[in-house]
Amino acid sequence: MLRMENAHVVFHPQTDNERVALHDVDLHLKKDDFLCIVGGNGAGKTTLMNVISGTIKAQHGTLFLEDEDITNMAEHRRCAMIGRIFQDPLKGTAPHLTVLENLSLAYGRGRRSYFQKAVHKQDIAYFKERLAALGLGLEDRLDNEVGLLSGGQRQALTLIMATLIPPKLLLLDEHTAALDPKTAERIMQETERIISAYHIPAMMITHNLSQALRYGNRLLVMKDGSIIKDMGQQEKERLTIAELMHDYEIFS
Amino acid sequence: MTALLGACELGLLMAVMSLGVFLSFRILNVPDLTIDGSFTTGCAVSAVCSGMQMHAFGLGMAVLCGALAGLITGILQTKGKIQPILAGILTMTGLYSINLRIMGSKPNLFLENTLFLQIKELFPSSYSELILILVFLLVVIGILVLFFTTQLGLALRATGDNEAMVKASSINSDAMIILGLSLANAIVAFSGALFVQYQGFSDINSGTGMMVIGLASVIVGEVFLTSRRLPVRFLSVVCGALLYRFILTFALQLGLEANDMKLLSAVLVIAAISFPHMLRRRYHA
Numbered sequence: 001m002l003r004m005e006n007a008h009v010v011f012h013p014q015t016d017n018e019r020v021a022l023h024d025v026d027l028h029l030k031k032d033d034f035l036c037i038v039g040g041n042g043a044g045k046t047t048l049m050n051v052i053s054g055t056i057k058a059q060h061g062t063l064f065l066e067d068e069d070i071t072n073m074a075e076h077r078r079c080a081m082i083g084r085i086f087q088d089p090l091k092g093t094a095p096h097l098t099v100l101e102n103l104s105l106a107y108g109r110g111r112r113s114y115f116q117k118a119v120h121k122q123d124i125a126y127f128k129e130r131l132a133a134l135g136l137g138l139e140d141r142l143d144n145e146v147g148l149l150s151g152g153q154r155q156a157l158t159l160i161m162a163t164l165i166p167p168k169l170l171l172l173d174e175h176t177a178a179l180d181p182k183t184a185e186r187i188m189q190e191t192e193r194i195i196s197a198y199h200i201p202a203m204m205i206t207h208n209l210s211q212a213l214r215y216g217n218r219l220l221v222m223k224d225g226s227i228i229k230d231m232g233q234q235e236k237e238r239l240t241i242a243e244l245m246h247d248y249e250i251f252s
Numbered sequence: 253m254t255a256l257l258g259a260c261e262l263g264l265l266m267a268v269m270s271l272g273v274f275l276s277f278r279i280l281n282v283p284d285l286t287i288d289g290s291f292t293t294g295c296a297v298s299a300v301c302s303g304m305q306m307h308a309f310g311l312g313m314a315v316l317c318g319a320l321a322g323l324i325t326g327i328l329q330t331k332g333k334i335q336p337i338l339a340g341i342l343t344m345t346g347l348y349s350i351n352l353r354i355m356g357s358k359p360n361l362f363l364e365n366t367l368f369l370q371i372k373e374l375f376p377s378s379y380s381e382l383i384l385i386l387v388f389l390l391v392v393i394g395i396l397v398l399f400f401t402t403q404l405g406l407a408l409r410a411t412g413d414n415e416a417m418v419k420a421s422s423i424n425s426d427a428m429i430i431l432g433l434s435l436a437n438a439i440v441a442f443s444g445a446l447f448v449q450y451q452g453f454s455d456i457n458s459g460t461g462m463m464v465i466g467l468a469s470v471i472v473g474e475v476f477l478t479s480r481r482l483p484v485r486f487l488s489v490v491c492g493a494l495l496y497r498f499i500l501t502f503a504l505q506l507g508l509e510a511n512d513m514k515l516l517s518a519v520l521v522i523a524a525i526s527f528p529h530m531l532r533r534r535y536h537a
Contacts, residue, residue, distance in 0.1 A: 080422035092420065094413035097406070102417075105410055108403055109422045118406035145480065162420070 001201050002029035002169055007051050007061035009044075009225070021047040022058065023225040029169070034195055035203045036212040038244070039222035045205045048222070049171050052203075054078040066168055080110030083162035083200075085155070085175040092158030095147030099138060099157065102146055103127045106161035130160050134190055152183035159187065163194050170195065172204040176211075188215065209241050221247055255501055257382065263497035264385045265447050266465055267490040268392055270473075272439035273466025274489045275396075280432040281412040282329075285340030285463055289347030290321040290437040292459035294444025296354040299361040299454035307367040311445045318441020319434040321347060326430030352456055360455040367449040381450065388446055392439060393486050399435075400482050408432050440466075464517050469493035471524040496520065 009022040022044050029035060037045050050056045052063065054075035063071045070078055085092055093102050104119045107127075124142070131139040134156050138149075146154060155175065162170060172191065176184035192215055195202050206212050212219060219236045221229035221244075229247065231239065269291060276284035294314035301310025321343055328339035355361055372380050399405045410418045411428040418425045440462070448454045473492025479485055496517075503516055 076419045076424045094410045096413045114404035
């Protein structure tokens with residue numbers, strides 16, 4: 001599915017501030033993998049995602065997505081295959097466009113024909129169906145400007161937009177961290193439901209250790225730009241928060 | 253009456269230009285100073301072509317040259333990583349020399365024959381100029397309205413709203429910025445060309461202050477007519493441009509000199525932007 005080999009990232013090379021953010025990281029992701037990544041600040045979690053999404057380029061290393069070499073592919077072209085949701089709920093949606101316009105734009109991902117009509121009436125039923133599954137009543141607010149929605153609603157909309165055309169890989173960068181506990185829980189359950197319903201391989205960064213244990217079938221612990229632990233389903237199921245905390249303390 | 257008619261004509265001409273400003277300032281969210289240069293480029297190209305009796309061709313060429321100016325600013329901004337305002341200033345500065353070259357190193361050109369004179373011959377009426385300008389304005393608005401019903405138009409709007417989201421939707425946001433600036437400056441140059449055809453001469457300094465006039469039209473328009481719907485917002489720009497011109501005409505009638513107009517423009521923009529905020533602060537205090 002995703003094959004990253006020897007990814008090496010150095011920030012500010014050849015200066016006093018030189019820092020290795022990723023240290024020759026190898027990562028293989030299988031189809032149906034839902035991978036959680038934990039680790040202290042500066043461990044390289046977000047850098048890892050940035051390399052995968054193409055936001056930053058690794059000094060060396062290769063990256064394959066479904067046997068396609070995407071090492072040098074431009075970010076916006078990768079985004080046709082890779083969905084990403086950030087911590088900031090404001091980042092994933094355009095505030096002055098309506099819910100419908102945002103969805104229409106996202107629905108063109110990777111298959112856009114620019115001179116077609118912006119909004120297709122026949123797509124609306126599908127949009128409504130996807131929004132209704134959230135249970136937030138967004139399906140009745142298609143003509144509202146997104147800026148009028150709450151942070152939780154916007155993040156829910158971002159989730160739908162990122163998976164409107166199921167991507168080959170979904171990157172979740174602490175996507176529930178800025179939400180209140182109840183909304184965070186809702187979004188998390190919805191994320192899991194969508195991931196399994198559409199069979200989307202996913203990677204999730206989180207600082208919430210119970211979330212890291214509860215969701216996904218694989219758990220990575222990162223430190224200083226390296227993956228120091230890679231646990232599978234069984235190992236993960238036996239793990240307790242206390243043990244994970246312990247790992248944290250030892251390794252960070 | 254003549255003053256009013258003249259104000260309407262000039263106001264509608266400036267409305268065309270202001271639509272270009274609206275595109276870069278409101279849709280793309282970029283204060284683009286290329287406009288001062290590209291307006292003159294439109295003037296110069298149109299004047300030179302009219303000198304060769306190719307009036308309509310001149311309008312088309314002006315559009316192309318304006319688009320090219322916007323293209324350069326867009327590339328400076330996205331690929332050259334130059335701050336948007338600076339990128340515009342650089343292109344505008346460079347255009348001054350280019351505009352002079354286009355006009356054969358003369359600071360101004362006078363035309364014996366123009367598109368407007370020809371139309372006036374065909375349809376002798378005191379309103380023929382006004383109607384011709386109105387037709388051109390409606391064509392520009394029509395094209396814009398159509399354009400913004402496409403995926404491309406939507407992508408352009410989204411780029412000014414949230415660039416990260418646009419990238420995430422697998423759209424090349426750099427290309428959108430370049431396209432938007434080209435379109436904006438094409439419209440501005442077109443209005444410059446119309447301006448020359450209307451007044452019968454081209455001056456190297458015609459474009460100075462156009463950005464401010466455009467801003468004034470956009471902002472004054474929004475004070476009176478706000479909407480989320482794009483066609484209404486275009487209309488609001490037109491109203492703003494007309495209103496702004498009426499204010500200037502009124503000031504001239506009151507005895508202000510033409511030379512004071514730039515100062516008045518600047519004050520008007522400052523007032524339109526800052527007054528609402530100042531008033532609000534007083535009420536909340």
